[in-house]
Amino acid sequence: MSLSAPDPAPNVAQLLAFYLEAGVDCALGEEPVNRLADPDRAPPPPREAPPPPARPMPVAPVLTGFSEGPPAPDAAIASARELARTAPTLEALRDLLEKFDGCALKSTATRLVFADGNPKARVMFVGEAPGRDEDIAGLPFVGRSGQLLDRMIAAIGLDRSTAYIANVIPWRPPGNRTPTPQESQICLPFISRQIELADPDILVCLGGPSSQTLLGFTDGIRKTRGRFIAYNTGKREIRAIATFHPAYLLRSPLEKRLAWRDFLSIKQALAEQPAN
Numbered sequence: 001m002s003l004s005a006p007d008p009a010p011n012v013a014q015l016l017a018f019y020l021e022a023g024v025d026c027a028l029g030e031e032p033v034n035r036l037a038d039p040d041r042a043p044p045p046p047r048e049a050p051p052p053p054a055r056p057m058p059v060a061p062v063l064t065g066f067s068e069g070p071p072a073p074d075a076a077i078a079s080a081r082e083l084a085r086t087a088p089t090l091e092a093l094r095d096l097l098e099k100f101d102g103c104a105l106k107s108t109a110t111r112l113v114f115a116d117g118n119p120k121a122r123v124m125f126v127g128e129a130p131g132r133d134e135d136i137a138g139l140p141f142v143g144r145s146g147q148l149l150d151r152m153i154a155a156i157g158l159d160r161s162t163a164y165i166a167n168v169i170p171w172r173p174p175g176n177r178t179p180t181p182q183e184s185q186i187c188l189p190f191i192s193r194q195i196e197l198a199d200p201d202i203l204v205c206l207g208g209p210s211s212q213t214l215l216g217f218t219d220g221i222r223k224t225r226g227r228f229i230a231y232n233t234g235k236r237e238i239r240a241i242a243t244f245h246p247a248y249l250l251r252s253p254l255e256k257r258l259a260w261r262d263f264l265s266i267k268q269a270l271a272e273q274p275a276n
Helices: 012-021 073-086 090-099 132-137 146-152 181-198 210-216 246-251 253-274
Strands: 115-117 123-127 165-167 202-206 229-232 235-241
Touching: 073 090, 073 235, 090 181, 090 210, 123 132, 123 210, 146 246, 165 181, 181 210, 202 210, 202 253, 210 229, 210 235, 235 253, 246 253
Parallel strands: 123 165, 123 202, 202 235
Antiparallel strands: 115 165, 229 235
Protein backbone atom coordinates (compact mmCIF):
# COMPACT_ATOMS: atom_id res chain seq x y z
CA MET A 1 0.00 0.00 0.00
CA SER A 2 1.52 3.32 -1.12
CA LEU A 3 0.80 6.68 0.43
CA SER A 4 0.06 9.57 -1.90
CA ALA A 5 2.32 12.58 -1.75
CA PRO A 6 0.96 15.52 0.26
CA ASP A 7 -0.46 18.45 -1.64
CA PRO A 8 2.12 21.17 -2.31
CA ALA A 9 1.94 24.27 -0.16
CA PRO A 10 -0.06 27.09 -1.83
CA ASN A 11 1.89 30.00 -3.26
CA VAL A 12 1.20 33.66 -2.49
CA ALA A 13 -1.13 34.14 -5.47
CA GLN A 14 -3.21 31.12 -4.45
CA LEU A 15 -3.44 32.34 -0.85
CA LEU A 16 -4.54 35.81 -1.97
CA ALA A 17 -7.16 34.28 -4.27
CA PHE A 18 -8.44 32.15 -1.36
CA TYR A 19 -8.75 35.16 0.95
CA LEU A 20 -10.46 37.24 -1.76
CA GLU A 21 -12.97 34.46 -2.39
CA ALA A 22 -13.65 34.31 1.37
CA GLY A 23 -14.46 38.02 1.43
CA VAL A 24 -11.16 39.31 2.83
CA ASP A 25 -10.53 42.09 0.31
CA CYS A 26 -9.14 44.97 2.35
CA ALA A 27 -6.56 45.51 5.09
CA LEU A 28 -7.64 46.31 8.61
CA GLY A 29 -4.66 48.50 9.50
CA GLU A 30 -3.27 51.65 7.94
CA GLU A 31 0.34 50.32 7.93
CA PRO A 32 1.64 46.81 7.16
CA VAL A 33 3.06 44.84 10.08
CA ASN A 34 6.33 42.96 9.59
CA ARG A 35 5.89 39.98 11.86
CA LEU A 36 9.31 38.57 10.88
CA ALA A 37 11.31 41.55 12.17
CA ASP A 38 13.76 41.10 15.08
CA PRO A 39 13.61 37.31 15.11
CA ASP A 40 16.29 37.10 17.83
CA ARG A 41 14.47 39.36 20.22
CA ALA A 42 13.51 37.50 23.36
CA PRO A 43 9.78 37.41 24.09
CA PRO A 44 8.60 39.44 27.10
CA PRO A 45 8.30 37.51 30.36
CA PRO A 46 4.84 36.17 31.02
CA ARG A 47 2.66 38.21 33.32
CA GLU A 48 1.24 36.81 36.46
CA ALA A 49 -2.44 36.18 36.09
CA PRO A 50 -4.51 38.58 38.22
CA PRO A 51 -6.90 37.07 40.73
CA PRO A 52 -10.37 36.46 39.34
CA PRO A 53 -12.78 39.31 40.08
CA ALA A 54 -15.64 38.80 42.42
CA ARG A 55 -18.76 37.68 40.63
CA PRO A 56 -21.24 40.60 40.53
CA MET A 57 -24.85 40.19 41.40
CA PRO A 58 -27.00 39.57 38.29
CA VAL A 59 -28.75 42.65 36.97
CA ALA A 60 -31.82 42.55 34.78
CA PRO A 61 -30.98 43.77 31.23
CA VAL A 62 -32.42 47.04 29.98
CA LEU A 63 -34.04 46.64 26.56
CA THR A 64 -33.51 49.64 24.27
CA GLY A 65 -32.93 50.29 20.60
CA PHE A 66 -29.20 50.62 21.24
CA SER A 67 -28.27 47.30 22.77
CA GLU A 68 -24.79 45.82 23.09
CA GLY A 69 -25.58 43.22 20.43
CA PRO A 70 -28.15 42.80 17.68
CA PRO A 71 -31.54 41.76 19.08
CA ALA A 72 -33.84 39.16 17.55
CA PRO A 73 -35.01 40.11 14.02
CA ASP A 74 -38.62 40.83 15.01
CA ALA A 75 -37.48 43.03 17.89
CA ALA A 76 -34.94 44.79 15.65
CA ILE A 77 -37.57 45.54 13.01
CA ALA A 78 -39.99 46.90 15.64
CA SER A 79 -37.22 49.02 17.18
CA ALA A 80 -36.20 50.35 13.74
CA ARG A 81 -39.79 51.36 12.98
CA GLU A 82 -40.16 53.20 16.25
CA LEU A 83 -36.80 54.97 16.01
CA ALA A 84 -37.19 55.99 12.36
CA ARG A 85 -40.59 57.47 13.14
CA THR A 86 -39.06 59.79 15.74
CA ALA A 87 -36.45 61.36 13.41
CA PRO A 88 -37.55 64.92 12.56
CA THR A 89 -34.73 65.61 10.08
CA LEU A 90 -32.27 63.76 7.87
CA GLU A 91 -29.46 64.74 10.24
CA ALA A 92 -31.34 63.24 13.17
CA LEU A 93 -32.02 60.09 11.15
CA ARG A 94 -28.33 59.73 10.39
CA ASP A 95 -27.49 60.10 14.09
CA LEU A 96 -30.02 57.39 14.95
CA LEU A 97 -28.48 55.03 12.41
CA GLU A 98 -24.99 55.71 13.82
CA LYS A 99 -26.23 54.51 17.23
CA PHE A 100 -28.54 51.73 16.07
CA ASP A 101 -27.23 48.23 16.85
CA GLY A 102 -30.16 46.19 15.59
CA CYS A 103 -28.46 45.17 12.31
CA ALA A 104 -25.46 42.84 12.51
CA LEU A 105 -23.97 44.36 9.34
CA LYS A 106 -22.91 47.39 11.38
CA SER A 107 -20.34 45.29 13.27
CA THR A 108 -18.60 44.12 10.08
CA ALA A 109 -18.69 47.40 8.12
CA THR A 110 -16.08 50.13 8.35
CA ARG A 111 -18.56 53.01 8.54
CA LEU A 112 -22.12 54.07 7.89
CA VAL A 113 -22.93 54.95 4.26
CA PHE A 114 -25.91 57.26 4.63
CA ALA A 115 -26.32 59.40 1.48
CA ASP A 116 -24.70 61.75 -1.00
CA GLY A 117 -25.89 64.62 -3.15
CA ASN A 118 -28.53 67.24 -2.51
CA PRO A 119 -31.31 66.19 -0.07
CA LYS A 120 -33.54 68.89 -1.60
CA ALA A 121 -33.18 67.49 -5.12
CA ARG A 122 -36.27 66.57 -7.14
CA VAL A 123 -35.03 63.05 -7.92
CA MET A 124 -33.72 60.44 -5.47
CA PHE A 125 -31.81 57.30 -6.50
CA VAL A 126 -31.79 54.30 -4.13
CA GLY A 127 -29.57 51.27 -4.63
CA GLU A 128 -29.20 48.06 -2.64
CA ALA A 129 -26.12 48.25 -0.38
CA PRO A 130 -22.62 49.77 -0.30
CA GLY A 131 -19.59 47.99 -1.73
CA ARG A 132 -15.92 48.08 -0.74
CA ASP A 133 -15.20 51.56 -2.13
CA GLU A 134 -18.33 52.99 -0.53
CA ASP A 135 -17.46 51.37 2.80
CA ILE A 136 -14.06 53.07 2.75
CA ALA A 137 -15.33 56.49 1.62
CA GLY A 138 -18.56 56.51 3.64
CA LEU A 139 -20.48 57.65 0.52
CA PRO A 140 -22.77 55.70 -1.83
CA PHE A 141 -21.85 54.93 -5.44
CA VAL A 142 -18.22 56.04 -5.55
CA GLY A 143 -16.70 52.95 -7.19
CA ARG A 144 -16.96 51.83 -10.81
CA SER A 145 -20.74 51.56 -10.65
CA GLY A 146 -20.88 55.04 -9.13
CA GLN A 147 -18.81 56.46 -11.94
CA LEU A 148 -21.23 54.93 -14.44
CA LEU A 149 -24.19 56.33 -12.49
CA ASP A 150 -22.59 59.80 -12.63
CA ARG A 151 -22.37 59.52 -16.43
CA MET A 152 -25.94 58.27 -16.67
CA ILE A 153 -27.43 61.14 -14.65
CA ALA A 154 -25.19 63.64 -16.48
CA ALA A 155 -26.75 62.45 -19.74
CA ILE A 156 -30.13 63.80 -18.56
CA GLY A 157 -28.74 67.04 -17.18
CA LEU A 158 -28.21 66.03 -13.53
CA ASP A 159 -25.24 65.68 -11.22
CA ARG A 160 -24.69 65.08 -7.51
CA SER A 161 -25.70 68.64 -6.72
CA THR A 162 -29.11 68.08 -8.33
CA ALA A 163 -29.74 64.48 -7.24
CA TYR A 164 -29.93 62.64 -3.92
CA ILE A 165 -28.39 59.15 -3.66
CA ALA A 166 -28.77 56.47 -0.98
CA ASN A 167 -29.09 52.71 -0.43
CA VAL A 168 -31.66 50.47 1.22
CA ILE A 169 -28.87 49.01 3.39
CA PRO A 170 -26.48 51.64 4.83
CA TRP A 171 -23.73 49.15 5.81
CA ARG A 172 -21.62 46.99 3.52
CA PRO A 173 -22.38 43.24 3.71
CA PRO A 174 -19.19 41.15 4.17
CA GLY A 175 -17.61 40.27 0.85
CA ASN A 176 -20.30 42.29 -0.96
CA ARG A 177 -22.74 39.43 -0.50
CA THR A 178 -26.46 39.94 -1.12
CA PRO A 179 -28.24 41.25 1.98
CA THR A 180 -30.63 38.80 3.59
CA PRO A 181 -34.39 39.52 3.61
CA GLN A 182 -34.17 40.08 7.38
CA GLU A 183 -31.40 42.68 6.96
CA SER A 184 -33.47 44.47 4.32
CA GLN A 185 -36.55 44.49 6.54
CA ILE A 186 -34.59 45.83 9.51
CA CYS A 187 -33.24 48.71 7.40
CA LEU A 188 -36.49 49.37 5.51
CA PRO A 189 -38.00 51.76 8.12
CA PHE A 190 -34.89 53.95 7.96
CA ILE A 191 -34.73 54.25 4.15
CA SER A 192 -38.51 54.79 4.05
CA ARG A 193 -38.17 57.64 6.53
CA GLN A 194 -35.20 58.99 4.56
CA ILE A 195 -37.33 59.12 1.40
CA GLU A 196 -40.16 60.77 3.34
CA LEU A 197 -37.87 63.47 4.77
CA ALA A 198 -36.12 64.11 1.43
CA ASP A 199 -39.55 64.25 -0.25
CA PRO A 200 -38.40 64.01 -3.89
CA ASP A 201 -40.69 64.36 -6.89
CA ILE A 202 -39.35 61.15 -8.44
CA LEU A 203 -37.91 58.03 -6.79
CA VAL A 204 -35.60 55.82 -8.88
CA CYS A 205 -34.92 52.30 -7.58
CA LEU A 206 -31.64 50.96 -8.94
CA GLY A 207 -31.78 47.19 -9.35
CA GLY A 208 -34.15 44.38 -8.45
CA PRO A 209 -33.51 44.22 -4.67
CA SER A 210 -34.18 47.94 -4.23
CA SER A 211 -37.38 47.84 -6.28
CA GLN A 212 -38.60 44.71 -4.51
CA THR A 213 -37.96 46.16 -1.04
CA LEU A 214 -39.36 49.65 -1.69
CA LEU A 215 -41.95 49.11 -4.42
CA GLY A 216 -43.10 45.60 -3.56
CA PHE A 217 -42.26 44.10 -6.95
CA THR A 218 -41.96 40.31 -7.11
CA ASP A 219 -40.86 39.91 -10.73
CA GLY A 220 -37.34 40.44 -12.00
CA ILE A 221 -36.00 43.85 -12.93
CA ARG A 222 -36.36 43.20 -16.68
CA LYS A 223 -40.15 42.88 -16.25
CA THR A 224 -40.60 45.74 -13.79
CA ARG A 225 -38.21 48.40 -15.13
CA GLY A 226 -39.29 51.41 -17.12
CA ARG A 227 -42.81 52.03 -15.81
CA PHE A 228 -43.91 54.57 -13.24
CA ILE A 229 -46.01 53.62 -10.23
CA ALA A 230 -47.19 55.60 -7.20
CA TYR A 231 -45.07 55.47 -4.06
CA ASN A 232 -46.54 56.83 -0.83
CA THR A 233 -43.89 58.64 1.21
CA GLY A 234 -46.18 59.17 4.18
CA LYS A 235 -46.70 62.79 3.16
CA ARG A 236 -47.85 62.36 -0.42
CA GLU A 237 -47.69 60.04 -3.42
CA ILE A 238 -44.72 60.46 -5.73
CA ARG A 239 -43.79 58.83 -9.01
CA ALA A 240 -41.42 55.89 -8.72
CA ILE A 241 -39.61 53.91 -11.39
CA ALA A 242 -37.22 50.94 -11.37
CA THR A 243 -34.22 50.54 -13.64
CA PHE A 244 -31.06 48.49 -13.84
CA HIS A 245 -28.34 48.86 -11.22
CA PRO A 246 -25.13 50.34 -12.69
CA ALA A 247 -23.15 47.34 -11.41
CA TYR A 248 -25.38 45.08 -13.53
CA LEU A 249 -24.85 47.30 -16.57
CA LEU A 250 -21.09 46.94 -16.16
CA ARG A 251 -21.55 43.17 -16.43
CA SER A 252 -24.23 43.39 -19.16
CA PRO A 253 -23.42 46.42 -21.32
CA LEU A 254 -26.06 45.51 -23.94
CA GLU A 255 -28.74 46.42 -21.39
CA LYS A 256 -27.59 50.05 -21.37
CA ARG A 257 -29.98 50.77 -24.25
CA LEU A 258 -32.92 49.86 -22.01
CA ALA A 259 -31.50 51.85 -19.10
CA TRP A 260 -31.16 54.84 -21.44
CA ARG A 261 -34.89 54.63 -22.23
CA ASP A 262 -35.63 54.62 -18.50
CA PHE A 263 -33.50 57.69 -17.91
CA LEU A 264 -35.16 59.50 -20.80
CA SER A 265 -38.49 58.74 -19.10
CA ILE A 266 -37.11 60.25 -15.87
CA LYS A 267 -36.01 63.37 -17.75
CA GLN A 268 -39.42 63.72 -19.38
CA ALA A 269 -41.23 63.26 -16.07
CA LEU A 270 -39.12 65.97 -14.46
CA ALA A 271 -39.92 68.33 -17.33
CA GLU A 272 -43.67 67.60 -17.23
CA GLN A 273 -44.11 67.77 -13.47
CA PRO A 274 -43.79 71.13 -11.71
CA ALA A 275 -41.35 71.31 -8.83
CA ASN A 276 -42.85 70.54 -5.44
